[in-house]
Amino acid sequence: MVRTYLLLVWAWTRAAAQYPVSFALMTVGGFVTSGLDIAVIWVIFTNTTSLGGFDLSEVMFLYGTAALSFALADLLFSNVERISQHIRAGTFDVILIRPVSPFVQIATERFVPHRIGKVIQGAAVLVFALARLDVPLERGWMIPVMVASGTVIFTALWALGGAAQFLLTNAPEVANAFTYGGATLTQYPLSVYGGELVRGVTYVLPLAFVNWQPGLYVLDRDDPLGLPYWLRFLSPVAAAAMALVAVLAWRAGVRHYRSTGS
Amino acid sequence: MRLIGFGFRRHATYWAAAAAGAFTNTVFGILRAYVLIALWQARPGLGGYGVVEAVTFCFLTQSYIGPMQVFGGGLDLPQRIRTGDVALDLVRPASLQLWSLSEDLGRAAYLFVARSVPPTLVGALLFGIVLPAGLATWAAFMVSFVLGVVVSFGWRYLVALATCWVIDDRGLSVLSMILTTFFSGLMLPLVIFPGWLGTLARALPWAAMVQVPADVYLGKTPVAGSLAFQAFWAAVLLGAGALATAAARRKVVIQGG
Amino acid sequence: MIEVDRLGRTFKVRGTVVHAVRDLSFAVEAGEFVGYLGPNGAGKSTTIKMLTGILAPTSGRLRVAGLDPSRRRTALARKIGVVFGQRTTLWWDLPLKDSFELVRLLYKVDRAVFRRRLDELCSLLDLGDFLTTPVRQLSLGQRMRGDITAALLHDPPILVLDEPTIGLDLVSKAGVRDFLRRLNAEHGTTILLTTHDLGDIEQLCRRVMLIDHGRLAFDGTVAGLRAIVPGEASIEEAVTHLYLSSRRSPRTPPHRPAPDPPSVTA
Numbered sequence: 102m103v104r105t106y107l108l109l110v111w112a113w114t115r116a117a118a119q120y121p122v123s124f125a126l127m128t129v130g131g132f133v134t135s136g137l138d139i140a141v142i143w144v145i146f147t148n149t150t151s152l153g154g155f156d157l158s159e160v161m162f163l164y165g166t167a168a169l170s171f172a173l174a175d176l177l178f179s180n181v182e183r184i185s186q187h188i189r190a191g192t193f194d195v196i197l198i199r200p201v202s203p204f205v206q207i208a209t210e211r212f213v214p215h216r217i218g219k220v221i222q223g224a225a226v227l228v229f230a231l232a233r234l235d236v237p238l239e240r241g242w243m244i245p246v247m248v249a250s251g252t253v254i255f256t257a258l259w260a261l262g263g264a265a266q267f268l269l270t271n272a273p274e275v276a277n278a279f280t281y282g283g284a285t286l287t288q289y290p291l292s293v294y295g296g297e298l299v300r301g302v303t304y305v306l307p308l309a310f311v312n313w314q315p316g317l318y319v320l321d322r323d324d325p326l327g328l329p330y331w332l333r334f335l336s337p338v339a340a341a342a343m344a345l346v347a348v349l350a351w352r353a354g355v356r357h358y359r360s361t362g363s
Numbered sequence: 364m365r366l367i368g369f370g371f372r373r374h375a376t377y378w379a380a381a382a383a384g385a386f387t388n389t390v391f392g393i394l395r396a397y398v399l400i401a402l403w404q405a406r407p408g409l410g411g412y413g414v415v416e417a418v419t420f421c422f423l424t425q426s427y428i429g430p431m432q433v434f435g436g437g438l439d440l441p442q443r444i445r446t447g448d449v450a451l452d453l454v455r456p457a458s459l460q461l462w463s464l465s466e467d468l469g470r471a472a473y474l475f476v477a478r479s480v481p482p483t484l485v486g487a488l489l490f491g492i493v494l495p496a497g498l499a500t501w502a503a504f505m506v507s508f509v510l511g512v513v514v515s516f517g518w519r520y521l522v523a524l525a526t527c528w529v530i531d532d533r534g535l536s537v538l539s540m541i542l543t544t545f546f547s548g549l550m551l552p553l554v555i556f557p558g559w560l561g562t563l564a565r566a567l568p569w570a571a572m573v574q575v576p577a578d579v580y581l582g583k584t585p586v587a588g589s590l591a592f593q594a595f596w597a598a599v600l601l602g603a604g605a606l607a608t609a610a611a612r613r614k615v616v617i618q619g620g
Numbered sequence: 621m622i623e624v625d626r627l628g629r630t631f632k633v634r635g636t637v638v639h640a641v642r643d644l645s646f647a648v649e650a651g652e653f654v655g656y657l658g659p660n661g662a663g664k665s666t667t668i669k670m671l672t673g674i675l676a677p678t679s680g681r682l683r684v685a686g687l688d689p690s691r692r693r694t695a696l697a698r699k700i701g702v703v704f705g706q707r708t709t710l711w712w713d714l715p716l717k718d719s720f721e722l723v724r725l726l727y728k729v730d731r732a733v734f735r736r737r738l739d740e741l742c743s744l745l746d747l748g749d750f751l752t753t754p755v756r757q758l759s760l761g762q763r764m765r766g767d768i769t770a771a772l773l774h775d776p777p778i779l780v781l782d783e784p785t786i787g788l789d790l791v792s793k794a795g796v797r798d799f800l801r802r803l804n805a806e807h808g809t810t811i812l813l814t815t816h817d818l819g820d821i822e823q824l825c826r827r828v829m830l831i832d833h834g835r836l837a838f839d840g841t842v843a844g845l846r847a848i849v850p851g852e853a854s855i856e857e858a859v860t861h862l863y864l865s866s867r868r869s870p871r872t873p874p875h876r877p878a879p880d881p882p883s884v885t886a
Contacts, residue, residue, distance in 0.1 A: 105728075109726075112718070112721055113722075133541060134540070137541060144551050147555075149402060150405075192707055269379075271377075272379040275383040286394055360675075361631070
């Protein structure tokens with residue numbers, strides 16, 4: 102499955118490379134569009150020195166890890182958000198007559214390598230923040246772990262959003278509230294949000310494990326809500342749980358389609 | 364007027380999509396409201412807004428996304444240009460621009476009901492928002508809102524018509540989206556943009572789409588000056604649109620595409 | 621090759637149960653060329669969807685190439701080629717040859733085998749001129765030839781075509797028919813084809829099945845179909861007669877006129 106995924110991605114990348122100018126412009130476009138978020142953070146910090154108890158470098162660290170995770174998931178799998186288009190156009194039938202998992206087919210279809218612009222932007226912000234933060238190595242090991250876990254969590258969110266579209270074929274935008282909403286939520290320290298919302302994204306929809314809980318560990322900060330210390334190490338567990346739920350939901354979605362024909 | 368009704372009914376068939384859009388706008392409204400609350404707790408009275416006014420601003424701007432099509436699009440025009448059907452529209456006796464404008468106003472009227480009211484109500488329930496000071500402010504806000512839709516149409520119409528000349532219109536719509544979301548006040552109130560950037564942002568047409576109607580609602584700005592500002596940009600953009608339509612007619616009809 | 625035994629499929633449409641296919645039984649032997657007819661909404665597409673594993677049946681038993689399509693979808697996909705006349709399996713914005721390359725990766729066809737097969741299909745279907753053209757710029761006839769090629773690159777023993785000649789001009793139609801005839805005769809590929817074009821049936825199929833109201837209304841040879849109406853009836857007259865009579869009494873058992881089992885290809 103991984104091999105098929107990579108081969109298909111490579112085939113679509115070669116197809117995109119046939120239009121180098123368009124490719125370059127869209128890459129720059131992705132970089133600039135996601136740069137808007139950081140412009141917003143910059144405008145906020147021209148008005149204040151701390152947001153939710155975190156200074157600019159810390160907020161940029163949290164933003165950078167979340168943006169990098171989201172951009173990687175977006176680059177690799179976000180195309181599954183187009184599933185409702187396939188269902189409405191009847192082309193999901195075409196996907197089902199092929200001997201490859203529908204998830205892999207849709208995720209790779211029209212794979213747009215220019216989303217790499219967003220990845221570069223997220224990584225650049227993260228590097229910039231780390232240069233100002235001076236994180237020691239004994240806590241820095243968490244950074245790759247949290248980016249990997251965050252990527253899995255966002256990917257699972259895309260898959261859940263895709264699975265939901267089997268039922269909400271005419272309202273695929275609902276999924277955006279969770280995917281792009283999740284990305285927006287994690288761009289800021291969760292301390293700015295209300296306590297119930299933070300508990301919700303810790304214990305129900307584990308977005309707090311993308312960057313907040315492990316980020317508190319890396320930044321060596323107390324949890325403003327006083328949640329247990331060991332939560333900081335649970336990102337991989339949360340990612341695995343989300344992935345499992347997403348796989349089950351996606352399968353249920355495909356089964357629903359094959360049993361109702363719509 | 365009949366065309367406005369047609370636009371309204373046509374978009375009313377997509378109620379599920381509108382409901383989904385309203386849901387998404389509401390979720391984003393809640394997230395943004397928290398960020399603004401955190402900022403206004405650190406800087407009370409920033410930009411002349413109190414915390415409740417900042418939250419109100421946030422939900423108002425989310426509620427504009429649908430009617431003002433802040434992320435772009437909303438017009439059939441680029442699709443019709445790509446397929447060549449636009450030639451049929453251009454030879455009709457009715458003006459393509461006015462025709463599109465009436466349909467767009469109908470769309471905006473429907474989306475005002477379907478996508479503006481829900482986020483505002485949820486914002487009011489969860490956080491509490493302020494209401495306009497009196498009947499005069501309500502009236503001024505409605506006028507300002509409609510002018511905002513016209514300015515938004517004027518801009519989107521120009522972007523759409525540019526498809527006649529630009530080969531890859533996707534890049535153009537991305538650029539338009541960046542300019543509109545950032546300079547309209549959707550992401551942050553323009554009143555807190557620093558120095559010359561703030562001055563510039565408040566003078567550009569995108570401010571007339573989101574920032575100005577919200578300020579009129581909150582009573583933060585002299586009504587006559589604000590409406591004149593919006594009317595100015597509406598006239599400029601519609602005028603440019605008329606010129607572009609004439610140029611498009613020459614290009615498409617006379618040169619044959 | 622295909623065994624269908626009391627197959628049924630119901631849908632819930634606004635609370636009421638609709639029988640799209642009911643009590644459908646037939647068998648297709650290896651090497652047969654079968655036409656599958658029926659008016660719009662008779663259950664043709666539903667049958668095709670169940671045969672190809674897209675849709676699970678609500679009752680009955682189904683075997684295609686020895687596999688249960690609803691359980692072994694991916695295994696079946698390697699043994700069956702599917703062509704939809706109304707929607708393409710190719711990618712609109714890619715050149716035709718890139719679409720074929722993607723199909724190769726999806727079906728894991730060995731590169732050398734793929735090249736040989738593509739050359740053969742290219743010369744048979746005359747694709748050479750537009751291999752580098754994006755699919756959206758192809759004419760309907762060119763696109764259909766591309767779609768048929770894509771469905772055959774993994775060399776499936778069964779080919780299912782859902783209205784492959786719809787909208788084609790006379791020349792394209794003749795080209796497609798000629799190719800399918802040769803594929804069946806020379807390669808022994810089992811072919812099941814749905815169509816509204818009775819010319820397809822007369823020129824290609826030895827055996828015809830006709831479905832109406834979800835039931836089989838006729839199963840036999842083309843000559844047997846003509847013989848339903850007394851006199852020198854054309855195939856149109858026979859089919860119209862069957863459609864109308866099944867409309868009057870939708871519960872008549874299928875016509876099985878002649879004890880003339882469809883012969884296996886020579």
